[in-house]
Amino acid sequence: MRIRITVIGGGNMGSAIVRGLVHGSVFRAEDITVVDISVCSLNSLQEFNSSIRISLANYDSVRESDVVLLAVKPWLVNKVIEDIKETMNYSQQILISIAASVNIADINRMLKKSKGEDLPAVFRVIPNTAIAVKRSMTLIASCNASSKQEELVLRIFSELGNAVLLDEEKISAGLAITSCGIAYCFRYIRAVVSAGVELGFYPMEVQELAVKTMLGAAVLLDENKQPTEVEIDKVTTPGGLTIKGLNQLESKGFSSAVIQAVKASVAES
Ligand SMILES: NC(=O)C1=CN([C@@H]2O[C@H](COP(=O)(O)OP(=O)(O)OC[C@H]3O[C@@H](n4cnc5c(N)ncnc54)[C@H](O)[C@@H]3O)[C@@H](O)[C@H]2O)C=CC1
Ligand SMILES: O=C(O)[C@@H]1CCC=N1
Numbered sequence: 001m002r003i004r005i006t007v008i009g010g011g012n013m014g015s016a017i018v019r020g021l022v023h024g025s026v027f028r029a030e031d032i033t034v035v036d037i038s039v040c041s042l043n044s045l046q047e048f049n050s051s052i053r054i055s056l057a058n059y060d061s062v063r064e065s066d067v068v069l070l071a072v073k074p075w076l077v078n079k080v081i082e083d084i085k086e087t088m089n090y091s092q093q094i095l096i097s098i099a100a101s102v103n104i105a106d107i108n109r110m111l112k113k114s115k116g117e118d119l120p121a122v123f124r125v126i127p128n129t130a131i132a133v134k135r136s137m138t139l140i141a142s143c144n145a146s147s148k149q150e151e152l153v154l155r156i157f158s159e160l161g162n163a164v165l166l167d168e169e170k171i172s173a174g175l176a177i178t179s180c181g182i183a184y185c186f187r188y189i190r191a192v193v194s195a196g197v198e199l200g201f202y203p204m205e206v207q208e209l210a211v212k213t214m215l216g217a218a219v220l221l222d223e224n225k226q227p228t229e230v231e232i233d234k235v236t237t238p239g240g241l242t243i244k245g246l247n248q249l250e251s252k253g254f255s256s257a258v259i260q261a262v263k264a265s266v267a268e269s
Contacts, residue, residue, distance in 0.1 A: 003027055003152075006065040008080055010034040010041040010054075013098055014071030016132035017160065022049050023134075024159035026152070033061035063087045067094045067156075074099040081110040090120035094149055098125050100175055101267045104143045104168055121145035123153050126171060127160065128179040136161035137178040141168035176265035184261060189214065 005027055007014050014034065022029045029051035035058065036042050042054040055061060062068055062084045072080055077099045088095070090111070097107055104124050111119055122143045127136040138157040142150050142165065150165060157163035166174060189210045196206025220231055236242040249255075 002031060003067065004031040004033075004061075004065045005067040005069060006033045006035060006059070006061045007069045007071055008035045008059070008062075008084070009071035009073075009076075010036040010038075010045055011071065012129070013127065013131065014069075015041055015045055016129070017069070017071065017098075017127070018045055018052065019048060020131060020134050020160040021156070022052065024156070026156050026159065033065070035059055035061065059084045059087065063089075065093065067096060067152075069096040069098070071098050074101045077102050077107070078110050081107070085111055085113060088120065090117050094121045094123065094145070094153070096123040096125050096153065098127060100126060100179060103171075104141060108143065119144055121149045124168060124171060125153070125157060126175045126179055127157065128182045130182060131160050134160050136163075138163040139171055139174045139178060140165050141171050143168070172267045175267070176262045180265035181262065184258065185214065 003026060005021070007018055010018065014036075018032055018034055021027050021032060029049050030053065033053040033055055034042060034045055035055045037057045039056060042056060045052050046054055053061065068084065068088065070077055070080055077097060088111075090113075095107070095111070102124075104122055107122050107124070108119050111122070123145065124141045124143075126139040128138070130136045131138070136157070138161060140150075140153055140157060140163055142153070145153075154163050154165060189207065192210040193203055193207050196210070197203055199206075201209075217231070221228065224231070232246070236246065
């Protein structure tokens with residue numbers, strides 16, 4: 001069955017999603033329309049695949065779409081919904097918003113029409129920037145959706161990495177761990193690179209070592225499904241070198257800093 005999608009906002013996240021969708025099994029490139037107010041992102045998507053439809057500040061394609069995906073900044077969601085809601089058929093269409101800090105209750109309020117039509121299936125979807133390489137850990141919460149619609153949205157985002165359906169109450173905390181958390185991983189790598197340069201490596205030489213080490217650690221945990229401490233114990237020789245570094249990390253407040261950071265990144269609801 002042919003499924004059509006309009007993606008509103010072709011910036012970092014919107015264009016990464018579209019590039020991934022083109023290679024997935026749910027949409028054909030010609031069934032994807034991207035709307036943006038900036039011609040630059042639209043042009044680069046067309047250069048990537050000329051079958052993708054682009055539209056400059058014109059939402060006409062929304063009427064013909066099965067799925068409408070909002071990928072604009074959170075403070076623009078209200079305006080865009082105002083612009084498209086009268087053309088939407090709520091009984092047929094799915095609305096997906098990836099705006100990090102806009103919850104479903106707010107979206108439902110924005111979607112209310114003067115005529116009082118029942119609301120559409122709404123999905124709040126939180127990817128992270130690894131969606132650009134199809135390795136996002138994506139969180140999905142739904143409202144008014146059938147299990148078939150939930151399966152469709154899970155399938156769309158599973159093709160762009162991993163996707164999990166969560167109660168919306170967990171989304172704010174979850175996004176601190178996944179969407180913000182990816183930046184903490186980069187910061188850890190940056191710190192290792194700084195140390196490596198002091199120890200005589202070139203930056204990109206040591207970055208490669210650090211990245212592959214982090215990938216290996218993640219795959220170990222992912223495949224072995226053991227608590228982190230089990231893997232740490234395997235590395236840490238009594239009286240050896242690793243424990244000296246681990247104790248330094250903790251004496252400088254590493255775990256505490258990470259815990260505080262994750263909690264600080266939780267959006268107020
Ligand atoms: N960057 C991240 O790690 C994550 C971002 N998000 C959410 O993704 C959304 C998009 O973020 P980015 O892609 O980073 O922003 P961005 O600024 O790169 O892209 C937004 C795009 O929307 C376009 N736009 C603005 N007004 C428009 C309108 N009226 N109609 C159509 N297009 C319009 C802009 O020209 C721009 O290309 C945000 O709501 C953010 O909260 C969610 C999870 C993670
Ligand atoms: O920093 C932010 O607010 C957004 C939300 C998640 C990732 N980036």
